[in-house]
Amino acid sequence: MTTTHDAPINLAQTAEGAQELTSRDIVAAGERLRELGAVLRLSESEALDAELDSVPDDETMIINMGPQHPSTHGVLRLMLELQGETVLRCKPIIGYLHTGMERTGEDLTYLQGPTNVTRMDYAAPLFTELAFSLTVEKLLDIEVPERAVWIRMLMTEMNRISSHLLFMATNGMDLGAVSMMLYGWREREEALRFLQEVTGLRMNHNYIRPGGVAADLPDGWRDSILRLLDMLPPRLAEYDVLMTNQPIWRERLQGIGVISAEECLALGVTGPILRSTGYDWDLRRDMPYLAFDQIDFDVVVGSYGDCFDRFAIRLAEIRESMKIVRQCLENMPKGDYRIQDKKVTPPPRARIDESMEALIHHFKIFTEGFKVPEGEAYVSIESPRGELGCYIVSDGSPTPYRMHVRAPSFVNLQTLPHLMHGNLVADAVAIISSVDPILGEVDR
Amino acid sequence: MADDTAPTGADDAEVEVTPEVAPEELFGALLTRSGGQLVLHPTREQYPALLRTLHEAGYHSVIDLCGVDYLTHPGRSGVPASVATERFEVVVNLINHKERGRLRLRIQIPVDDARLASAFDLYPGTEAMERETFDMFGISFDGHPDLTRILMPEDWLGHPLRKDYDSGRIPVQFKGAPANRPASR
Numbered sequence A: 001m002t003t004t005h006d007a008p009i010n011l012a013q014t015a016e017g018a019q020e021l022t023s024r025d026i027v028a029a030g031e032r033l034r035e036l037g038a039v040l041r042l043s044e045s046e047a048l049d050a051e052l053d054s055v056p057d058d059e060t061m062i063i064n065m066g067p068q069h070p071s072t073h074g075v076l077r078l079m080l081e082l083q084g085e086t087v088l089r090c091k092p093i094i095g096y097l098h099t100g101m102e103r104t105g106e107d108l109t110y111l112q113g114p115t116n117v118t119r120m121d122y123a124a125p126l127f128t129e130l131a132f133s134l135t136v137e138k139l140l141d142i143e144v145p146e147r148a149v150w151i152r153m154l155m156t157e158m159n160r161i162s163s164h165l166l167f168m169a170t171n172g173m174d175l176g177a178v179s180m181m182l183y184g185w186r187e188r189e190e191a192l193r194f195l196q197e198v199t200g201l202r203m204n205h206n207y208i209r210p211g212g213v214a215a216d217l218p219d220g221w222r223d224s225i226l227r228l229l230d231m232l233p234p235r236l237a238e239y240d241v242l243m244t245n246q247p248i249w250r251e252r253l254q255g256i257g258v259i260s261a262e263e264c265l266a267l268g269v270t271g272p273i274l275r276s277t278g279y280d281w282d283l284r285r286d287m288p289y290l291a292f293d294q295i296d297f298d299v300v301v302g303s304y305g306d307c308f309d310r311f312a313i314r315l316a317e318i319r320e321s322m323k324i325v326r327q328c329l330e331n332m333p334k335g336d337y338r339i340q341d342k343k344v345t346p347p348p349r350a351r352i353d354e355s356m357e358a359l360i361h362h363f364k365i366f367t368e369g370f371k372v373p374e375g376e377a378y379v380s381i382e383s384p385r386g387e388l389g390c391y392i393v394s395d396g397s398p399t400p401y402r403m404h405v406r407a408p409s410f411v412n413l414q415t416l417p418h419l420m421h422g423n424l425v426a427d428a429v430a431i432i433s434s435v436d437p438i439l440g441e442v443d444r
Numbered sequence B: 001m002a003d004d005t006a007p008t009g010a011d012d013a014e015v016e017v018t019p020e021v022a023p024e025e026l027f028g029a030l031l032t033r034s035g036g037q038l039v040l041h042p043t044r045e046q047y048p049a050l051l052r053t054l055h056e057a058g059y060h061s062v063i064d065l066c067g068v069d070y071l072t073h074p075g076r077s078g079v080p081a082s083v084a085t086e087r088f089e090v091v092v093n094l095i096n097h098k099e100r101g102r103l104r105l106r107i108q109i110p111v112d113d114a115r116l117a118s119a120f121d122l123y124p125g126t127e128a129m130e131r132e133t134f135d136m137f138g139i140s141f142d143g144h145p146d147l148t149r150i151l152m153p154e155d156w157l158g159h160p161l162r163k164d165y166d167s168g169r170i171p172v173q174f175k176g177a178p179a180n181r182p183a184s185r
Helices: A029-039 A044-053 A101-107 A113-117 A125-140 A146-174 A178-199 A221-244 A247-253 A261-266 A272-276 A307-331 A349-354 A356-367 A408-420 A425-435 A439-443 B009-021 B047-056 B126-137
Strands: A061-065 A077-083 A086-093 A375-383 A386-394 A402-406 B029-034 B037-041 B061-069 B088-096 B101-109 B115-117 B140-142
Touching: A077 A425, A086 A408, A086 A425, A101 A113, A101 A402, A113 A125, A113 A402, A125 A146, A125 A375, A125 A386, A125 A402, A146 A178, A146 A221, A146 A307, A146 A425, A178 A221, A221 A247, A221 A307, A247 A307, A247 A425, A261 A272, A261 A408, A272 A307, A272 A386, A307 A425, A349 A356, A375 B029, A386 A408, A386 B061, A386 B088, A402 A408, A402 B061, A408 A425, A408 A439, A408 B126, B047 B101, B047 B115, B061 B126, B101 B115, B126 B140
Parallel strands: B037 B101, B115 B140
Antiparallel strands: A061 A077, A077 A086, A375 A386, A386 A402, B029 B037, B061 B088, B088 B101
């Protein structure tokens, strides 16, 4: 095999041009028109108008924001073209957190896979584990026990709560509501405490695995959840006082960063951003996975598609997730927490001492891994940020031939040029925050 | 990964029976089913027109677009016998909200002419995904407004998700790091 890495310098491989935003006079007019029209979904004549309105080159300025900027949620870098204080064009530049996780995934067995994917969306790690596991299970054509399904639902909804609480905190912080940051962090810590009780870790759990979950729910989990469900509503009411009903907060967010449903669909945007436009779409209800078809909950939609709607939807989704968690609590079935298929899940520790066969299975699974039939599958779930999909190609070996994760933040970031167009640079932070990108997932 | 041993028979039979019975078609492209999901196999030439048809048929979002390099696994499953397999595949996932339907396109891309029409005009959301596929596999998309590397640095050599790309380590040099320990000690 030749390695492209050591190949002599071949300009044909790298003459792709710069990633940065180029200044107006360099970009060809036709190309700029095309970019403007297609990204902003303008008709040709509208795009032409927008172009004619545009300002001469010497009145604009390109500034760089990030990657080390406290409000860019990690390492997002934006290049903004400004005219005075108005943003004309914007280009997100990503890749600063790229660690080749899809490539790493090709070297890890299916059992090790969740340890890798869980580090993608580090604010909602259980969702990536779930998408990965569901895809592997689809390829294996196995069905996990009822209890595992409900545990997965319970845990991911708890994770959704913690992820949205993190959004509440960072959104507040980005807009200068520093007390909100502390409040959001405080409640998120409570949610993470429950996740830690069950999985052993606050983040990057590696809890949901192909074949079920890693461990059964611990003793006293019901009390922990009930305590949390009692604690959260008054705290969320505080958020309403502090933010939702507060004129300064509303002034800051309402009418900022407006997007329409058509634009969202064209850009492939999913999740709270799509729902904020009033478009009623949630995979949990519309294409149910796990046992969401047996759960009663509401899909919250907005009406204006602005930053305030996106904030309000996430706040309301915390309440909806609490409803789901309560139903999981009531309906949690008894039984196994992972499939009793010795070819997929390791045998219980106690069996290893008494059964030779169990020892062999244990050894095989942890050294070689289990083989997955040849094929390809795509499974998607509704993560706190939108549709999270996993595409796996298997060649029949114990490691995926190709593992690709459709990260919602990666696609949602494409709305930034559109949302920022015509807004003030002071609102840029509010807009980035309302898109809620997790850069670990964007760059993978 | 030299593990090319016999794949399980059951899975293959399920997929390969379909073209033998009657080559099923949907929107003018060959259709197969993979675990209950619909997969279309258009040629590169059919792809732009097919996208236009699908867009009109209600598939209004490209949810995902990615590449696969089949260098070490050329005998892949799920492709109808009449489709000539190539080294690369571009996999496009579309969604139809009204019918709650999903559709997957698998387009074969030869390595010596690794290019495909861009879906940008119809689906501007593919902008970042096509850039990622270009970055990772070196497949260019004709008509893409800004085909540059997106995840790797712009002066990077090679395409990291290709199977013949060496996934070794690159030496990292730290500024101000002390030199190697002197031999006499």
